[in-house]
Amino acid sequence: MRPTLVAVAHGSRDPRALPAASALLDRIRELRPRLDVRLGHIELNRPLLGEALREATGAAVLVPLLLGRGHHVKRDLPAAAARATHLDTRVAAPLGPHPLLVEALYERLLEAGWVPGAGTAVVLAAAGSRDPEAAADTRRTAVLLSERLGGAPVVPAYASAAVPTVPDAVRALAARGHHRIAVASYFTAPGRFAAQCAASAPGPASAPLGDHPALARLVLRRYDEALARQRTSPPSPPSPPSPLSPLSATALEPATA
Known part of the structure; x- marks a missing residue:
């Protein structure tokens, strides 16, 4: 068994x-x-x-x-x-982070009507956590999603407990000249935070995964x-971000491939 x-x-x-x-x-x-x-x-x-x-x-x-x-x-x-x-x-x-998760995010964005092109950017909307490793994982996913989107900027943002908020990230991207901004729902299921983030989208907002x-x-x-790890040991991230990766940028700095 x-x-x-x-x-x-x-x-x-x-x-x-x-x-x-x-x-x-x-x-x-x-x-x-x-x-x-x-x-x-x-x-x-x-x-x-x-x-x-x-x-x-x-x-x-x-x-x-x-x-x-x-x-x-x-x-x-x-x-x-x-x-x-x-x-x-x-x-x-x-x-997360993992390429399979990024593939699901990418396809949900396509279903929502996201189209690549000049001026396009994405806000990766997550629940948020006070744990810095949780934020690092979200930023890593933003980098991977940016690569999957062909280099389109992706900014991680949060519904609670961390900054920037989704509206702040949208405003920051618009100030940088991005006029086609989508929100990628980084949630596994519908809920209050997912709905709150989607409501802040000026363009397409993808469904939860x-x-x-x-x-x-x-x-x-x-x-x-x-199955290969020790009993009840706290899990480690599968792909820890490199100290030299784009994750060292500020929270509002978009991830690009």
């Missing part, structure tokens, strides 16, 4: 969030039909993570449906795993990677 894959969503009061997470898990089951795949939430939705772990047996891998390092990944998930003493439990790395096929493949990749 392979360890159970427990996908850990944050949870949201938005009624669309739970169906979005369930649809993603259905895609994962299609890719690996014999794998036991379950859902747990950090808060706000059932089943909560503790409930999901109590119902599991043998071994489990917690795969956070979260896009970077932060308190939930570093503290909450390892603590929940440690409390599940009846399980051999490991914690996977967050989903949801059940994009690339996201399902990435969840399975994180699951497989975690």
